[in-house]
Amino acid sequence: MKKVFSRPESLRKKFVFHYCPGCGHSIAHRVIAEIIDELGVRGTTIGVPPAGCAVLAYNYFDVDMIEAMHGRGPAVATGIKRVRPECLVFSYQGDGDLAAIGIAETFHAANRGENFTIIFMNNAVYGMTGGQMAPTTLLDQKSTTSPPGRNAVLDGYPVRISEILAMLPGTAYIERCTVNSPANIVKTKRAIKKAFQYQLDGRGFSLIEILSPCPTNWKMSPIDACRWIDDVMSKQFPIGVIKDEPAKAAGKEGAGHDR
């Protein structure tokens, strides 16, 4: 009988995801693991989990991993990739990690055109610490540190980090996806696979932003959280390819650092 579904080899054999019901992390993990299998690079992959809900990613991925301090993933990944250019290196980061405390590391890794990939999980709140306001929290969105809703005058505006990074010449490929429906999960998988392939081809920095449901901190049912991404969140953070430079071939200016 033809096998049509199985656990990816790049996920560990015995575990139960600790993520909340309806959370996007477990879907993203599975998708990344499937791609690592399909590209046949499990043996040469190094991942960098963040401080945040996904800090325990190394309990799930069956690939080499080093946990980074909060926001420092792109710096750690830079050190790894420069020493081991032959490896597939990815940093996995949330919105607080990437767009607040680690904005400098993210921006400058992108600007140097570091040849690794960032998986950016945007759920518009600090999940692990209990739902505080993130740089990506929408205007009027309630959080534990913006109880009446985010107020632009007092709290500033939600940051579209992918669009900002796309302005940098060092970035090769940036796409915003979501995992709120089977069709969107397929598109997310396609995007991450393309980003990893760009990295393997030495094209430079790639980032896939994933709008990820957080029913617990949004105080919604999983179904409502998925709908909210379509109805509200994706209006602020439009889905689609933000930058794609397929013509930028390996070895050209700004295209990675493989020597």
Add this chain to the structure above:
Amino acid sequence: MNSKVLMQGNRIIGEAAIRAGCRFYAGYPITPQNEIPEYMAENLRKVEGGVFIQSESEIAAINMVAGAASAGARAMTSSSGPGISLKQEGISSMAAQELPGVIVNMMRGGPGLGNIRPSQGDYFQATRGGGHGDYRTIVLAPGTCQELADLTMDAFDLADRYRIPVVLLADGMIGQMMEPVVFKEPKPRQYSADYVLKGAGTGKAKTIKGLILDPLDMEEHNWKLDRKYRVIAAKETRCEIFNTDEADIVVVAYGTAARVAKGAIKRLGDHGIKAGLFRPISLWPFPTEELRRLAGTRKEFFVFEMSTGQMLEDVRLALQGYADIAFHGRPGGVVPTPVELANVIVRQYRRDR
């Protein structure tokens, strides 16, 4: 046989690191150590596999070093006071994750922005871990340019042997001065590479982490680190003992202050005071036993630091109840002359009689 060359202290560190097999350097400009990143930019990139990155911040630099170390490279960063404060998060993380690495601190006047003159005010920060949590780093304090070269190389060996961040603690004076130096042959790299990330291959995946949520497991990790620190404390103390056989008084000083002290000791002879020097070279582990042994026959010790008195506390821990301890300090980037120090010691010595 390596020939003798005349080089500036900061550049010596760069050259010694490259000779020791350092293949990754990340740093951010700050005075008085800018010649280190400049030397690495020029010379490390010429070496096969050598990576130089001018990082966006001190924090990024130390985390790049952590990444490079996890991938198996000998890696280094350098800075001065304010920059070293920023690196503490990463140093704490490397201590937790047991990653090797070398961190150079060319101390300047502080606290805060302070100034760019030579100082020894970062002793506490360096020898007490410096960042959050229960940890130590090895701290080496060179007193000459030759020692800068030797200790830079030794720092990489120690970092590998114990999988620990090693701090090279000097100051703007030693970094800026030029002295003749002979680079020794580096030892072959001896370390257990089982932690190094290079992809799992066909084997088991490796994880490097510092997050240990279960308090009993975290406690065990703390004790494991502590056992390592005890081994280091027992085996890796270093000091220079100078002219103490006939001495009535022993000056305790390290780094640039020890150079000033040696000059003062010569002048003390003219005043009829026989003085010697105890110079800790490893600040952590502090050479407590070696110092206490000296107190068996001598009762007067004089601590001199370019700070308000930080190493003084370690000297007290070693000698309290064994000997009398006096102190003279000049913080803020002031480097006193040997004449000044000699006069202070003479006054102190005569008053006590």
